[in-house]
Structures are given as C-alpha cells and as structure tokens.
Amino acid sequence: MLPFARVAIVGLGLIGSSVARAVRQSMPTVRLSGYDADPAVRDTAIRLGLVDDVADQAGAAVTDADLVVLCVPVGAIGAVAGDLAADMPADVIVTDVGSCKTEVARALAEAIPTVTVVPAHPVAGTERSGPEAGFATLFAGRWCILTPAADAEPLAVARVGEFWRRLGADVEVMTPEHHDRVLAVTSHLPHLIAYSIVGTASDLEAVTESEVIKYSAGGFRDFTRIAASDPTMWRDVFLSNREAVLEMLGRFSEDLAQLQRAIRWGDGDALFDLFTRTRAIRRSIVEQGQDDAREDFGRSHDPAG
Ligand SMILES: NC(=O)C1=CN([C@@H]2O[C@H](COP(=O)(O)OP(=O)(O)OC[C@H]3O[C@@H](n4cnc5c(N)ncnc54)[C@H](O)[C@@H]3O)[C@@H](O)[C@H]2O)C=CC1
Numbered sequence: 353m354l355p356f357a358r359v360a361i362v363g364l365g366l367i368g369s370s371v372a373r374a375v376r377q378s379m380p381t382v383r384l385s386g387y388d389a390d391p392a393v394r395d396t397a398i399r400l401g402l403v404d405d406v407a408d409q410a411g412a413a414v415t416d417a418d419l420v421v422l423c424v425p426v427g428a429i430g431a432v433a434g435d436l437a438a439d440m441p442a443d444v445i446v447t448d449v450g451s452c453k454t455e456v457a458r459a460l461a462e463a464i465p466t467v468t469v470v471p472a473h474p475v476a477g478t479e480r481s482g483p484e485a486g487f488a489t490l491f492a493g494r495w496c497i498l499t500p501a502a503d504a505e506p507l508a509v510a511r512v513g514e515f516w517r518r519l520g521a522d523v524e525v526m527t528p529e530h531h532d533r534v535l536a537v538t539s540h541l542p543h544l545i546a547y548s549i550v551g552t553a554s555d556l557e558a559v560t561e562s563e564v565i566k567y568s569a570g571g572f573r574d575f576t577r578i579a580a581s582d583p584t585m586w587r588d589v590f591l592s593n594r595e596a597v598l599e600m601l602g603r604f605s606e607d608l609a610q611l612q613r614a615i616r617w618g619d620g621d622a623l624f625d626l627f628t629r630t631r632a633i634r635r636s637i638v639e640q641g642q643d644d645a646r647e648d649f650g651r652s653h654d655p656a657g
C-alpha cells in the first residue's frame with residue numbers, strides 16, 4: 353500500500369521538482385499538488401507538468417493533502433508552515449527537506465504545534481536550483497535522514513520513511529542535533545571553504561581576469577562548482593546551523609594552522625601522512641558506492657563543463 357495518496361509540495365525548485373518527478377515515476381497514482389511563491393516558478397511547473405495542480409495560493413495546495421513536503425529554504429520553513437496551518441487537514445503529516453534540522457524543528461513546533469511533523473533531509477542535491485534543474489533519480493541510492501522528535505508517532509515516521517524509500521533513498525533516523533553536527537563537517541563546512549577559496553581567488557584582481565579562469569582545470573575548478581550553489585539556501589544553512597558550523601570551523605582552523613606549520617618547517621612527513629590518510633578516506637567512499645555519480649551527470653549537462 354502507498355504511504356500517501358495526496359501529496360502537496362510547497363517550493364518547486366531543485367528539490368521540490370525532483371520530489372514531484374520521483375513521485376510521478378515511483379507512485380504514479382498519487383495525486384500531486386504544488387505551490388511556489390515565485391509566479392515564474394509556478395508557470396514553469398505548469399509547463400513541465402510537474403504536478404497535477406499548481407495552486408495560486410499556498411493554502412489551496414494543501415487543503416486535501418495527506419502529506420505536505422516543505423521544499424523551501426531553511427529560513428522560510430517555519431513561516432511557510434505557519435501560513436499553511438489553517439488550510440491543512442487535521443490528520444495531515446508535514447515533512448521538510450531542509451539541510452539543517454535543529455532550528456527547523458524548533459520553528460516547526462512553534463508554527464504548527466498540533467500538527468504531526470516528521471522532518472527529513474535527503475542528502476542529495478547539486479549546485480543548481482530551480483524547477484528545471486530537478487530530476488527523478490536525484491534520490492536514488494542516496495541517504496535520506498529523518499529527525500523525528502523523541503515522542504513522534506512511530507506510524508507517521510514509518511510512513512514518511514516508506515515515502516522516501518519509494519523515491520529510491522536509503523532511510524536513516526537520528527536526532528536533529530546529531531544530524532547537524534555530522535552535516536556541519538560533511539556538507540556545510542566544505543561549502544564554506546569553497547565559497548571562501550573562490551572568493552579569495554577572485555579578490556586577487558590581477559589573477560582573476562584571465563588566469564584563474566584559464567587554468568581552472570586544477571583543484572580550483574571543483575571548488576567553483578560547489579561555490580556556485582544557491583546563495584539564499586546557503587545563507588540560511590549557515591545562520592541556522594550556526595553552533596555546529598562554528599565548532600567544526602574552529603577545529604578546521606586549528607588543523608589548517610598545523611599544515612601551515614608543516615609547510616613552513618619543511619615537515620614533509622606530516623604532509624605525507626595526512627595526504628595518505630585522506631586518500632584512504634576517498635577510496636573507502638568510492639568502494640562504498642557513495643562517490644558522486646551525479647557529479648558526472650552534472651558535468652555532462654553543464655555547458656561550461
Ligand atoms: N540544493 C540542494 O542540493 C539541496 C537542498 N536541500 C534543501 O532543500 C530546500 C530547497 O532547496 P532547493 O530546492 O535547492 O532550492 P531552490 O532555490 O531550487 O528552490 C526553492 C524554492 O522555494 C521557493 N520559495 C521560497 N520561499 C518560499 C515561500 N515562502 N513559499 C513558497 N515557496 C517559496 C522559491 O521560489 C524556490 O522556487 C532547502 O531547505 C535546502 O536546504 C536539501 C538537500 C539538497
């Protein structure tokens with residue numbers, strides 16, 4: 353049996369449109385409705401036939417939904433849920449796809465205290481945004497982390513888990529706090545470093561105009577992909593996961609200072625040891641099949657690639 357029959361998606365960008373496409377493929381009898389605050393995105397959603405009904409008002413998208421999936425930037429999730437509260441059926445389940453969970457859980461509990469909420473984070477995405485960037489297989493073979501409250505209804509958690517499994521994801525459950533510490537180091541800090549390094553290079557005026565672009569086949573090119581990620585989304589991530597990111601940034605700065613010292617003192621052994629350890633980490637990721645097949649997808653679809 354399908355976990356849900358009527359799914360409403362609020363926010364029809366990269367993730368919302370990918371959820372819509374994946375639902376269409378894996379659960380074709382599900383009735384899909386959608387809403388986006390941006391009229392241009394709504395028009396695109398209609399043109400692409402992403403959902404059965406694109407509503408002009410947020411409330412109209414959710415009136416008969418049994419699952420509402422909030423696919424808006426992290427900083428907007430609480431307010432969007434609050435705006436929908438009066439229009440949602442009493443037995444609805446609300447989930448979200450936000451990249452950080454502790455602050456979002458607090459905002460949702462405040463905005464819709466009587467509604468069943470099962471937060472989720474599909475750890476799958478790209479540097480692109482908008483409805484045309486999405487694709488049905490985005491979640492296939494990727495983790496989706498659920499972060500239900502300790503007193504969440506087990507049946508609601510099981511249904512949301514089954515929803516993501518049907519979209520192709522492997523589902524894991526953890527606390528929002530643990531999620532935010534893990535993602536701070538595996539996702540948020542790497543994005544911050546990419547934004548920083550690309551910013552540093554572009555500040556070196558003399559180099560920027562020509563040579564950074566000309567010779568960007570090196571490591572820099574990989575950073576530019578990440579640093580092309582959506583500014584609104586990532587501003588919200590860093591403001592929302594502030595504490596965990598600051599903690600990991602502190603550790604990173606210390607480790608970077610050690611590397612600086614090793615280079616200054618010509619300590620080749622220290623450099624070699626670290627690079628050997630990091631190479632092993634990459635190899636174990638590849639062996640576990642967690643390397644980024646999507647990266648190749650992105651490149652092959654990237655006119656600049
Ligand atoms: N981009 C990625 O790789 C991943 C993103 N996420 C999370 O997914 C969520 C959505 O991100 P993307 O789809 O990448 O962004 P996106 O920018 O492609 O789409 C977000 C959509 O939300 C709409 N929106 C913004 N405020 C709204 C509001 N108040 N009411 C209705 N619609 C509103 C925007 O118009 C936009 O179309 C974020 O919370 C992000 O943290 C999760 C996993 C991966």
Ligand SMILES: O=C(O)C(=O)Cc1ccc(O)cc1
Pocket residue numbers: 450451474475476477478479539578
């Ligand atoms: O494009 C990439 O490399 C990503 O890391 C995509 C991504 C961005 C945010 C998430 O919360 C999960 C995945």
